[in-house]
Amino acid sequence: MIPPRAGAFQRRVQAGWLGEAVAEGGTVVLCQVLSGMGGVGKTQLAAEYARMAWERGRESGGVDVLVWISAGSREAIVAAYAQAGADLCGADSGDADQAARAFLAWLQPKPGARPCRWLVVLDDVTDPAHLRGLWPPASPLGRVLVTTRRRDAALTGRGRVVSVGVFTEAEAVAYLTQALSAFGRSEPDGQLAALARDLGFLPLALAQAAAYLSDTLLSCAGYRALLAGRKGRLADLVPEDGALPDDQRATVAATWALSIEHADTLRPAGLARPMLHLTALLDPNGIPATVLTSQPALTYLTENRTPTSTGTSHLPDRVTAEDATLALRALHRLSLIDHAPATPHIAVRVHQLIQRATRDTLTPTRHDHLARTAADALTDAWPGIERDTGLAGALRANAAALTHAAEDALYRPDAHPVLFRTGRSLGEAGQVTAALTHFHRMAQAIYHHLGPDHPHTLITRSNLARWRGEAGDVAGAAAALEELLADMVRVLGPDHPDTLTTRHNIASWRGEAGDAAGAAAALEELLADVVRVLGSDHPDTLTTRSNLAYWRGEAGDVAGAAVAFEELLADVVRVLGSDHPDTLTTRHNLAGWRGEAGDVAGAAVAFEELLADVVRVLGSDHPDTLTTRNNLAHWRGRAGDAAGAVAALEELLADSVRVLGPDHPDTLTTRHNIAYWRGEAGDVAGAAAAFEELLADRVRVLGPDHPHTLTTRHNIAYWRGEAGDAAGAAAAFGKLLADVVRVLGPDHPHTLTTRSNLARWRIRATIDKPTDS
Structure with a gap:
């Protein structure tokens, strides 16, 4: 008995493959194995092929004898062979083994006998061992078709393997449309496509879902809502065993x-x-x-x-x-x-x-x-240093899937570290907005599960503030951290490491908001407490010294910053080792501040030496490696080789797009620097055009008020003026100034620079304006 054709049967590409394999390259394929997971429709494909072969009869591709066997056990195979032996050659069905051997012998072609073409279908082979000694003989007149969930070499090595997967989206929607229409039901194509995706395009699941919808009169959207619920069981969303469609023997939940x-x-x-x-x-x-x-x-x-x-004692x-x-x-x-x-x-x-x-x-x-x-x-x-961006992306995707499937468990008894690691990975990969969204959602969940004063709640608020600042809301980040500090002191005490870290972050964002001198003063006060509480060699102490040196430099003491980083480097190497990421970062800062202090050539040489070590330690595709290449190009340009800087940055851009993607902030920064050095190399019009193109992407990715977006507008205005349009530059700086004051405040250094450039180009526009003699 060939299984009947399922309702709304879809003719799939694998059916064509089965037919084409009869005479592939002139050679008859004697055995084909349909392999795939339970529920993908292997039996239906085999049945369709068998019916077509039987209906063709003596025609090409047809058969004279067709034997369909439900091959779930060796006993079932032997019994079916014995019945065929009794029917075809009069074997004694009372002796099943003897009758089965007679059938297999009958399949062998006999000299002088009328040719007999045959097809044996072994449906749902569950164990290759069941066919030991029972494989139909190789014959130019015979074909064997096996359906199985197994992928053992003992089966797949027997012939051509045809892998059967799930429906395509088009096949799934067509199936649901036809299956529901048979019951007088119709649903919007968009809902059907969404349901097909929810069910992973699995044919068996689609069939049982369609039957359930018809039995319950539930809408497609309503069924999807039940399916999305985390508490409902899959077995409760399909018909009962006795009401399954197409003579199916098991629900989708029991199939495997x-x-x-x-x-x-x-x-x-x-x-x-x-x-x-x-x-x-x-x-x-x-x-x-x-x-x-x-x-x-x-x-x-x-x-x-x-x-x-057999027990487990021997394992x-x-x-x-x-x-x-x-x-x-x-x-x-x-x-x-x-x-x-x-x-x-x-x-x-x-x-x-x-x-x-x-x-x-x-x-x-x-x-x-x-x-x-x-x-x-x-x-x-999860590696501490994400050298492999592909692996980091896969880990983030798995963490997201885990959170979706079991979020509550990740907050009992406390917030699992993987939640924090995921957010940090997003941010460090340049997905700043995604990191901000992650920590915003996490802050809501952790407040609900652990309360406002739990240490993990406070840490989450700290992370949320950080990525708020990284996303462009510098003032908001500083304000959020000021609020957090009061709660940190109340809950953890003034000397707790997390409290000290919060003070550190407040100082840094104060500096980013334009108060470099205030940031340096706050970090100097903090350093004394950090040394007292943690000791002079603690990594947090070294980080505080690093940031103090940085903000001293930003406040105007460039030479002092270079000296401070040189002193820090000796201690970082002693405490952390020469290859620690913080050591490499310290070398990076030292090189940069040496350059700012006037040793431009020395900065370029230092970055070149650093690059070799960064590649060795972090890998050629690590974001810090790409940043080092960017800075090396910058200092080469500052040393007078503007054309060389452009060439190096264009090579870097290709790698940044490949590793980080075209919308990563670092990729956009590289495009920014290419445009700048292109202008410095003499292509003023090209620089202005490149900045115009960049602006559209920065607005789309970062938003119109992000500091980097404002910087791009600043450069557009500047290079427009350098290209000869002084009036256009003045007008652009005038519009920019209002936004810079609104976003960064009237006293921010960028605001002051913008006012200076506005005045300059207004003067240039007046000088260049023609007058009557």
């Missing part, structure tokens, strides 16, 4: 249960299920291998190994990374995951409904424990 049981029996026994649990809370589009082989993951696998029929005490990888391979062999070691950052992919069904089996306590374990695994795998 047998596969999980089989995977757990594969070596290393008992690890497939707990490994699947870990993957169920992470990003379905790709989980880094290092997360699933991290120490927290290995500990979880060790403690939650599924008991086996090693600790699960190793090699064991964890073999567990992934076991899940891959059963098509429960896709494991691709060649792409380690996204090594494991899991269908979102397998994840949902897996989470539904967990008790609330176990779910929360698993969530904290997954968070521990992410934190453990």
